[in-house]
Amino acid sequence: MTNAFSTIWRCGVVVMASALWVSGTLATDERAIQFPDVPGFHTVAVDLHTHSVFSDGLVWPDIRVEEARRDGLDLIAITEHLEYQPHADDIPHPDRNRSFELATEYVDQQQLDLLVVNGAEITRDIPPGHVNAVFLADANPLRTNMVMDAFLAADRQEAFVFWNHPAYLDHFPDGVAQLTDMHRELIQRRLLHGIEVANAGSYSAEALQIALDHNLTILGVSDIHGFIDWDYDIHDGGHRTVTLVLARERTAEAVREALLARRTIAWFNNLLIGREDVLMPLLETAITVSDAVVRSQSEVVDVTLSNSSDASVDLRNTNSYRFAEHSAVVRVPAHGQVTLGVTGEPQSAFDLEFEVLTALVAPETHPTLRLHVEVEGR
Ligand SMILES: [Zn+2]
Ligand SMILES: [Zn+2]
Numbered sequence: 001m002t003n004a005f006s007t008i009w010r011c012g013v014v015v016m017a018s019a020l021w022v023s024g025t026l027a028t029d030e031r032a033i034q035f036p037d038v039p040g041f042h043t044v045a046v047d048l049h050t051h052s053v054f055s056d057g058l059v060w061p062d063i064r065v066e067e068a069r070r071d072g073l074d075l076i077a078i079t080e081h082l083e084y085q086p087h088a089d090d091i092p093h094p095d096r097n098r099s100f101e102l103a104t105e106y107v108d109q110q111q112l113d114l115l116v117v118n119g120a121e122i123t124r125d126i127p128p129g130h131v132n133a134v135f136l137a138d139a140n141p142l143r144t145n146m147v148m149d150a151f152l153a154a155d156r157q158e159a160f161v162f163w164n165h166p167a168y169l170d171h172f173p174d175g176v177a178q179l180t181d182m183h184r185e186l187i188q189r190r191l192l193h194g195i196e197v198a199n200a201g202s203y204s205a206e207a208l209q210i211a212l213d214h215n216l217t218i219l220g221v222s223d224i225h226g227f228i229d230w231d232y233d234i235h236d237g238g239h240r241t242v243t244l245v246l247a248r249e250r251t252a253e254a255v256r257e258a259l260l261a262r263r264t265i266a267w268f269n270n271l272l273i274g275r276e277d278v279l280m281p282l283l284e285t286a287i288t289v290s291d292a293v294v295r296s297q298s299e300v301v302d303v304t305l306s307n308s309s310d311a312s313v314d315l316r317n318t319n320s321y322r323f324a325e326h327s328a329v330v331r332v333p334a335h336g337q338v339t340l341g342v343t344g345e346p347q348s349a350f351d352l353e354f355e356v357l358t359a360l361v362a363p364e365t366h367p368t369l370r371l372h373v374e375v376e377g378r
Helices: 006-022 061-070 098-110 147-156 181-188 205-213 252-260 276-286
Strands: 042-047 075-081 115-123 130-134 160-163 194-199 217-221 242-247 264-268 271-274 287-294 301-307 313-317 329-332 337-342 349-356 368-374
Touching: 042 252, 061 075, 061 098, 075 098, 075 130, 098 115, 115 147, 115 252, 130 147, 147 160, 160 217, 160 252, 194 205, 194 264, 194 271, 205 217, 217 264, 217 271, 242 252, 242 276, 264 276, 271 276, 276 287, 276 368, 287 368, 301 329, 301 368, 329 337, 337 349
Parallel strands: 042 075, 075 115, 160 194, 194 217
Antiparallel strands: 042 242, 115 130, 130 160, 217 242, 242 264, 264 271, 287 301, 301 337, 313 329, 313 349, 349 368
């Protein structure tokens, strides 16, 4: 989305930016996004939609890199608006790769462990609306009169292309994302590969349904223009909207392959959104039974669930066992544990079954997590 607040905030940005620099090293680990790898894949955190002053963003590209480092991201794309250039008088840049080059130079200078890929935001009225092309070699050929030519230019560079904020109110005032004939044609010709189901603070159930119906990659992005810290409660457990990608390696090419293969999970406002076959391996790796013992002088079995992910996971008990200290809904905190006293004299081995309330595999549809429990010494 374009940022309506750029003028009012511009004075503030200069002050904030200097404060960031003089304060020296900031704590990075507490806010770093951390999810466990799953069998066969690295779980990499990516943000494929970011802006700088080279379109309507409020910061120099270096700051986008610094923020991503603090957030523990593995990869970001720099995606300036091609057609919307409110700072062009002050920052003329006929070469539309310039912000990507600056970001890359900064990564090299600082020897950071962050992958940066080139991108561009095709910024048109609906249809097709706003569309990002990422993994570009050169953004300039996407500046075309006919929008279809921009898609063909992206295709010639084997870019990964996705529909941005499809429920944008400027395009759909009722807030309901809808495919147009142009989108259908783009999908059919394999010129459009993904869709944002979550953009910054917005989520679209219709976009998720479109992704499932048309085999598009499910994405979550920050679309950040100002500072991540302004838009999210980072220091109170919040996180930027990102995509978790199951990649065979931690390289840009492997991330591109995984995006095209739709191995993604959007992480938005502590909600994990993904296809069931992609999401379940992550949940099953993150949530484990770490202990199961009979409570002394009772038949109650204390089952401890551990969570090795950054997502706080809410579970709703769906089988007949009851818990001595909890109702049907229990929370396994991020990087934490919960112990459930299972009543009713369970067997030496049994299964617990939960609906995962903080995960979606389709609109209004939560996946089921089954956990096998073997009781110690019974
Ligand atoms: Zn944008
Ligand atoms: Zn946009």
